Amino acid sequence: MKSLTRQHRAIVGLEKRLRTLPDPRRRRGRRHSLVSVLLIAVCAVLAGARSYSAVGQWARHAPQEALARLGARAAGPFTLRQAPSTSTIRRVLLAVCPGGLADLLGRAPDEATTVAVDGNSARGSRTDTAPAAHLLAAVTGTGQTVTQLRVPDRNRP
Structure with missing residues (x-):
């Protein structure tokens, strides 16, 4: 899923944003x-x-x-x-695509002075047939998520 536009981010209300997924x-x-x-x-x-x-x-x-x-x-x-x-x-x-959901709920970093990037494995996402989902997230200095995307398994070359 592509990152959402400013129009999607401008939708007020969690339920209305979730309806666009x-x-x-x-x-x-x-x-x-x-x-x-x-x-x-x-x-x-x-x-x-x-x-x-x-x-x-x-x-x-x-x-x-x-x-x-x-x-x-x-x-x-x-x-x-x-x-x-x-x-x-x-x-x-x-x-549901983790990056799409985080993009939908995230904020535009227009007023942010700093943005931190961190990666983690999503707890509980590993199954018998698939490895855990690895997510890379960008967060503003105030703790608001800007975006999050799923990245390839960190153990693969």
């Missing part, structure tokens, strides 16, 4: 919207979740009012809100 999933079998899964994950992380299982646990125990505000789907005869499963949250977060 393309959904990487196939249409068949989708039960939860991309935006609702991402918003639930963001809220879980803000509440202290540090792993996919913790995010899933937060989603399972979230109150109905919170799930409604985050766009979780309503199902059943009582139209109760159903949070996505832990595996759904994990699949969606791994499928």
Whole structure:
């Protein structure tokens, strides 16, 4: 995914920015919207979740009012809100381009006097068949993310 333009960065509101992300999933079998899964994950992380299982646990125990505000789907005869499963949250977060999401949520460095660049492996991104995702991020002196991109595995030549 290419870095987003100033027009995308000027969109006010997290939900509106997330709506501009393309959904990487196939249409068949989708039960939860991309935006609702991402918003639930963001809220879980803000509440202290540090792993996919913790995010899933937060989603399972979230109150109905919170799930409604985050766009979780309503199902059943009582139209109760159903949070996505832990595996759904994990699949969606791994499928969304990390650089695209960081670009979407990041800030333009217009007023920044300094920009720091650092790389890390994304915790929990390694699977049995794929190595961990390595991310390179640019951050302003005030701690605001400018951009983040996925880079090749650091162990490869």
